[in-house]
Amino acid sequence: MEDSTHHMIDHSHSSRHGSLVSYIIGFVISIVLTLAAYFIVQQHVSSLHETFSHSFITFAVVGFALLQLLVQLIFFLHLGRDAKPHWNLIVFVYAFLLLLIIVVGSLWVMHHLNYNMMLMPPAEVDAYMLDK
Amino acid sequence: MTQDLSENKTVFGFWIYILSDCFLFATLFATYAVLHGSTFGGPGADTLFSLPFVLAETLILLTSSFTAGLAMLAGHQGKRIHVLVWIGITLLLGLTFVGLELREFAAFIAEGNSWTRSGFLSGFFTLVGTHGAHVAAGSLWMIVLMVQITKKGLTDTLMNRLMRWNLFWHFLDVVWIFIFTFVYLLGIAL
Numbered sequence: 001m002e003d004s005t006h007h008m009i010d011h012s013h014s015s016r017h018g019s020l021v022s023y024i025i026g027f028v029i030s031i032v033l034t035l036a037a038y039f040i041v042q043q044h045v046s047s048l049h050e051t052f053s054h055s056f057i058t059f060a061v062v063g064f065a066l067l068q069l070l071v072q073l074i075f076f077l078h079l080g081r082d083a084k085p086h087w088n089l090i091v092f093v094y095a096f097l098l099l100l101i102i103v104v105g106s107l108w109v110m111h112h113l114n115y116n117m118m119l120m121p122p123a124e125v126d127a128y129m130l131d132k
Numbered sequence: 133m134t135q136d137l138s139e140n141k142t143v144f145g146f147w148i149y150i151l152s153d154c155f156l157f158a159t160l161f162a163t164y165a166v167l168h169g170s171t172f173g174g175p176g177a178d179t180l181f182s183l184p185f186v187l188a189e190t191l192i193l194l195t196s197s198f199t200a201g202l203a204m205l206a207g208h209q210g211k212r213i214h215v216l217v218w219i220g221i222t223l224l225l226g227l228t229f230v231g232l233e234l235r236e237f238a239a240f241i242a243e244g245n246s247w248t249r250s251g252f253l254s255g256f257f258t259l260v261g262t263h264g265a266h267v268a269a270g271s272l273w274m275i276v277l278m279v280q281i282t283k284k285g286l287t288d289t290l291m292n293r294l295m296r297w298n299l300f301w302h303f304l305d306v307v308w309i310f311i312f313t314f315v316y317l318l319g320i321a322l
Contacts, residue, residue, distance in 0.1 A: 020205060027198040034194065037313065038187050041321045045183070049321075057321045065313035069306060076201055076302045088147055095151040099158045106162040 018078050026075025030068050037064040146296040150303045153266075157307050160259040161314065168319065170251035177252070177319025180245065186316040189232050190308065193267075196225035197305035204298045212286055215294070219274050219281075222301070226271040233264045256315065263311060266304050273297050 040060055044051050052060075073079040073092075080089045168177060203218035237257070240246065247257040277297060281290055 018201075018205075020202075023198060023201040023205065026201075027194070030194055031191070034187075034190055034309075034312070037317055038183070041317045042183055044321050054322055058318065061313055061317050061321070065309050068309050072197070072302065072306050072309070076197060076305075077299065087144060091148060091151060095154060099154060102155070103158050103162045103165075106159075107165055110166045 018075065018081070022075050026071055029071045029075070033064045033068040033071070037061045142292060143295050143299070146299060150299060153303070154307075156262070157259075157310075160255075160262060161310065164255035164259045164315065167251040167255035172250035172252075174250040174253065175245055177256075177315070178322075180240065181316050181320050183316075183320060185232070185236065186312060189229055190312045192225050192229050192232070193305050193308050196222045196229070197302055199225065200298055200301040204294060207286060207291055207294050210286060212281060215286065216278055216281060219278055223271055223274040223278070226267055226274065226301075230264055230268050230271065233260070233267075237261070260311060260315065263304065263307055266307075270297070270301050270304060273300070 037060070040052070040057060044057055079092060080086055082088045199218050199222045203215050203222060206214035206218055240253075245253055247254045274297070277290070277293060280293075284290060286294075
């Protein structure tokens, strides 16, 4: 009994904290993703905003960020490698869901408020309001 | 066994604190997204930020997240000197990051572009400044950890603290990925 309990704890420890190899893999992938996003933007700026479309830049750069989030969650924070039933992962997923609702919801609302419309200069807002 | 379970509980509790801190940053990100176009005749993100400067900041913080992980690994192997060396390197990188950020802030303020200039700059200073304050707090935590580990060695309690600090530091790098992407990269590109 004593032995098997000890073995269980020991096992969960070694798998939970990862290894040197997993840290190096996470580090290298993170650097590659950071540089990839950086060079896309640098290329775009040095070509006076003509190389890529703005929607392509947004999708690519945000995509790289989300990938890097995933890489660091797995290789640095060892998410999902805690003992079952994976409470760390469960509360993370729940928090992430609430977070998306708050951020996406807030931006959605703000985009539709007349006097707080983003990306619209004051003169255009006034013209829009008079039109209504 | 009991000891181990209570350790897991404190680390789990700290994980929940980190997730609640995510909400703080999420609201600041949302605020910045709403305000980023409101420059009030002042400079926008595309004229204010410098790409190479922010890349240097990013690589420094990313490397410090890696060395923090190495400190944790050395801790699990019971190598006290290695732990101290890796925390020391992480501390230097963390302080360099805070120093660079303060220099950036000082330069903006000297040009008359402080948080009072426009809604965009209020949002910028609040979001990036809150992250910087976290990095400064994490650096202070490292100094305390180094003193305690030097005095008491790698006891269970200190390993537990090391684990929580390690989570905190990785979390700060994750938040920075999004500041780097949404504030700086997209601010300059769009």
